[in-house]
Amino acid sequence: MKFIVENSDSDSKARAGRLFTDHGEIETPIFMPVGTQGTVKAVNQTQLKKDIDAPIILGNTYHLYLRPGTDILEQAGGLHKFINWDRAILTDSGGYQVFSLSELRKLKHDGVEFTSHLDGSKHFFTPEKVINIQRSIGSDIMMVLDECTPYPCEYDYAKKSKELTSRWAALNKEAFVNSKPLYGHDQFQFGIIQGSVYKDLREQSAKELVELDLDGYAIGGLAVGEPAEDMYDITGFTTEFMPLDKPRYLMGVGRPENILESIERGVDMFDCVMPTRNARNAYLFTSQGVLTVKNSRYKNDFTPVDKECDCFTCKNYSKAYLRHLYNAKELLYFELATIHNLRFYLNLVREARKNIIFGNFKEWKTNIIQKISNKIVQED
């Protein structure tokens, strides 16, 4: 995989890079909208391109495997064709479902057994199987199977889990080498560094994965309930052991301020359900702070969600209208709110990139975080 670091910030580890895939270039730092089931909830692919301008989105191996299933995906010619998306796709392996569906799975030495949340059927995921499914999906970036540990996590468990993840990663690599893309475009594979909040485990995990010479490396198992300071600390510590010339992906993160702090610590890629899920739950991000648009104080506020925002929603509609749509349970609400939040996230990382290139990332970051992380209480 070709990845070039174009510019590094002088007084932090922040970098501006460019990632090349057969489905387009991705300027980093980047935020990748989550589209678990082959759709970023509430918005369509044209909106993702035109209104949000996302160069890459996520899909999920576990969910797509259960439904529609690999046979349908293969008949469709892969996920890109199936969902009519010609930009990049990264698929998570199902490792997060090991965590989030913990009551429905059993961890084994060689894989994980899931009880489908859809119909109760049993399925067994191994590193090899996860690669094969992702071959059927045809994602540009495939993630290795891992265990995303919960928080808090005992040291001994974190150690065992990290060992499991490293062992699986080697098997992933083997399956990767022994298989081929199905649809004529290249696919790459990222490893996932685990180790909970324990630095020695993080270091070992990073080294073990780097040894496998994968196309990129992710930091997993963070943003699962630990204090933000721990997340920053572990992130900054872990990137020290990640190759400079490969993309670094912090999985599942996060709030806008989390992303900026992690960019400072050397991370290039992010994903999170927060902008999409929170949009659906009336929580909107703006340049002046966060707001809950369902609150009664907005019932006659006919100004845009964010005066400084250039998104379709802010250019055309008011907070009062969004609040009305939300309260009336109108479907247009989800679309407008999701467009706004995703545009905000993508604009934020684009701005971060500019400021890294300008060389004043840290100063910009400090100022912007102060503005965007407060809760708007007064009318602005």
Next chain:
RNA sequence: GGGCAGGCGCCAAAGUAGGAGAGUUGGGGCGGACUGUAAAUCCGUUGGCUAAGCCUUAGGGGGUUCGAUUCCCUCCCUGCCCA
């Protein structure tokens, strides 16, 4: 005009063969949470006050009773049926 069935908190209802209590369930309102999505979900709250207590409340008024949302009388209102 007559008969029958009803009127319970913002709304719609449940319940009470008289007995704990501003009191059940939905909805609505209000507030909060959400971090590699089992999430258009979940949680809290929703009479008043001089608030670990007190006051006022089940269509209005009156009665029986130690005690009434529940029983009786009367008036008002709603729905259905008959003239």
